[in-house]
Amino acid sequence: MTSPGKNDPRFPTGPFTFDPDITPEKRLRSIAAIRATPAALRAAVTGLTDTQTGTPYREGGWTVRQVVHHVPESHMNAFIRMKLGLTEEHPTVKPYDEAAWAKLGDAQGPIGASLALMDSLHERWVRLLKSLEEKDFQRTYFHPENGDQSLAVVTVNYGWHSRHHVAHITSLRKRMGW
Secondary structure (H helix, E strand, O other): OOOOOOOOOOOOOOOOOOOOOOOHHHHHHHHHHHHHHHHHHHHHHOOOOHHHHOOEOOOOOOEHHHHHHHHHHHHHHHHHHHHHHHHOOOOEOOOOOHHHHOOOHHHHOOOHHHHHHHHHHHHHHHHHHHHOOHHHHOOEEEEOOOEEEEHHHHHHHHHHHHHHHHHHHHHHHHHHOO
16 A cells, blocks of 8 residues: 555645654644644635535545544544543543544534634643643553543644644645635
């Protein structure tokens, strides 16, 4: 299997690549990306019509609307998993079927509630992340599909995840001339 190409619409910022050398500076950049996500996502969808938010960002992909609903769902799961990792000794976290969630009725509705949810969620999440000490980022949880995960890796992953999904929308807008 070949890796995604530079113009692959699935990965407009490139696929997530694990770098085991997670420095405090890399974490701070990831926290900054997480902090910026609500405003970036809101800006990415500003002015879009209902028809445009119903447009898939790529052939066979989710609609803009589904992407907007997915981001806070995914980030809520990450926030709760991090809190479990901070308060329990190497807990096992529950995966969820994000593709099935994207088909539920609430993921077909207006995006305003999900944008508002992002604001509050990210305010809390960034406050939590900024309160952590180095040793806290080394804490882990077990994900049945992804194995052991340190909170440092989760932080960097969600910095990428934030940019990744915003870029799905901004790339579509650019391609479509919106």
